[in-house]
Amino acid sequence: MKKPVYLFIIVLFFFTSCLCFVGAAFADAVRKPVWKGKFYPALPSELSKTIKRLTDRAKQTEFEVPANTELRAIILPHAGYAYSGLTAAHASLVLKKKQFSKVIVAGPDHRIGFVNAAVSNASIWETPLGQINIHKDARKLLGMPDIFRHIPASDNQEHSVEVILPLLQYYIGNFDLVPIVVGSKFDINRITNAIDSLIDRKTLFVASCDLSHYLSYEDACLKDKKTIGMILNREEDQLLNSYNVACGVSPVVILLKLADRYGWQPVLLHYSNSGDTAGGHDRVVGYTTIAFYGDVSMKKKNASPASKKRFTKKQGETLIKLARQTIMERFGDNFSKQDIDMMTEALSDKKLKNNHATFVTINKKNQLRGCIGSLTAIEPLTDSIKRNAISAAFHDHRFSPLLAEEVGEIEIEVSILTEPQPLEYTDAEDLIKKLRPKEDGVILQKGSARATFLPQVWDQLPEHEEFLSRLCSKAGMPPDAWQTIKLDVFTYQVQYFEEKK
Numbered sequence: 001m002k003k004p005v006y007l008f009i010i011v012l013f014f015f016t017s018c019l020c021f022v023g024a025a026f027a028d029a030v031r032k033p034v035w036k037g038k039f040y041p042a043l044p045s046e047l048s049k050t051i052k053r054l055t056d057r058a059k060q061t062e063f064e065v066p067a068n069t070e071l072r073a074i075i076l077p078h079a080g081y082a083y084s085g086l087t088a089a090h091a092s093l094v095l096k097k098k099q100f101s102k103v104i105v106a107g108p109d110h111r112i113g114f115v116n117a118a119v120s121n122a123s124i125w126e127t128p129l130g131q132i133n134i135h136k137d138a139r140k141l142l143g144m145p146d147i148f149r150h151i152p153a154s155d156n157q158e159h160s161v162e163v164i165l166p167l168l169q170y171y172i173g174n175f176d177l178v179p180i181v182v183g184s185k186f187d188i189n190r191i192t193n194a195i196d197s198l199i200d201r202k203t204l205f206v207a208s209c210d211l212s213h214y215l216s217y218e219d220a221c222l223k224d225k226k227t228i229g230m231i232l233n234r235e236e237d238q239l240l241n242s243y244n245v246a247c248g249v250s251p252v253v254i255l256l257k258l259a260d261r262y263g264w265q266p267v268l269l270h271y272s273n274s275g276d277t278a279g280g281h282d283r284v285v286g287y288t289t290i291a292f293y294g295d296v297s298m299k300k301k302n303a304s305p306a307s308k309k310r311f312t313k314k315q316g317e318t319l320i321k322l323a324r325q326t327i328m329e330r331f332g333d334n335f336s337k338q339d340i341d342m343m344t345e346a347l348s349d350k351k352l353k354n355n356h357a358t359f360v361t362i363n364k365k366n367q368l369r370g371c372i373g374s375l376t377a378i379e380p381l382t383d384s385i386k387r388n389a390i391s392a393a394f395h396d397h398r399f400s401p402l403l404a405e406e407v408g409e410i411e412i413e414v415s416i417l418t419e420p421q422p423l424e425y426t427d428a429e430d431l432i433k434k435l436r437p438k439e440d441g442v443i444l445q446k447g448s449a450r451a452t453f454l455p456q457v458w459d460q461l462p463e464h465e466e467f468l469s470r471l472c473s474k475a476g477m478p479p480d481a482w483q484t485i486k487l488d489v490f491t492y493q494v495q496y497f498e499e500k501k
Helices: 003-029 044-058 081-093 137-142 152-157 162-172 188-196 217-232 236-240 249-262 313-329 337-346 381-394 404-409 428-434 455-459 464-474
Strands: 069-076 102-108 117-119 124-127 130-133 176-182 203-208 213-215 265-273 284-295 357-364 367-373 410-417 441-446 449-453 488-492 494-498
Touching (some): 044 081, 044 162, 081 284, 117 137, 124 162, 130 162, 130 176, 236 249, 249 284, 313 410, 357 381, 367 381, 428 464, 449 455
Parallel strands (some): 069 203, 102 176
Antiparallel strands (some): 069 284, 213 284, 265 284, 357 367
């Protein structure tokens, strides 16, 4: 065989190999529908007919839109169309063609089990009604790997996002998608903050959620009515701490946190359960569609001065006593019985049972002796104070553990934090302009590097430049990182109480 023939075979082999590689890559880039023919019809014509039939029934519902508002978000169920389709079709009352160019759909994990959230790395998602481009913001989220990861098993198996997509295609038409699946354990504030950074007037946020599971028809109606009330009243803490209220409570709480920030108003469009549609009455699943409307400006609500003072002086004193008692118990010591009885009564205050992020600071002779806290409201206020009191006294790596003989010399301060909010800024100069000394607690973050200073730290570091440089160092970054690279910045406010001796 002559040389040119050898060369031709080599070139042909290389070319066909490349084609196979490109074909495989393209296949990986398209997420095919997994649940067609199961949760919803597989044939495009049958699927369209099903949605039209459900939509025609839903159109009979009347509701009132808040004046001078636009649709911002919606809760939709994710069960099979035979069961939840009628309730989901009530989205047709508020959605229309070309209304949104980007849709963020957040659903719960049903099958895998993971921490925080999963985001697809596909470039296209496909349904029987056509292909949906994945918005570039999905890649942006994957740039935060401590919170958002590509989890192939979730991509291949989860239905909570997929089931909703044909309805959105039917009602909105073309849009780009950001698909998110939230795990059973999650940093709700950081996920919310990341999603918040992606939202604009042409973005719809969809929380994929069913309600109670496998109760009798009567019990489900009662429980779901209570759950819907929590949603309409934006009681996210109660939702997180209630049992069997929703399969998808995490996306709903994210939505409620966004609603609090922007002042979105919820409007109930429909409720049903499987006993109303395609199932018996012994073990039913509940469904709801709730639309959220916000003002046209998309401006965030400013917290009023009164909202920063959420707790009374007496409540603050109770929390300080709780922190001190928690530390004393480690040394086998305690308050008098009378003091314990008084504190126990004070701790029965329901307001102290709500979830809050806190810090506990210990000072000795006006010098810091320990300071530990949490930025996420994941547990009741009293539990957070107790845990952080122990950590500040015995587990702050900057100090040796507190000794028994020091307990009488320390002063305790407790801080109760508002939810951190992302701070948009253009450059270092703009960042300095936007930070408010003595009012803003500041979080700086880049990837997994993160640190915070409470607003009280401004008293020791009143100059912006030193404050930010020291905070960068605390996060393990170069002191000038705030000047040289783009950091994620969040601010929060605190209400704090000091122990006086």
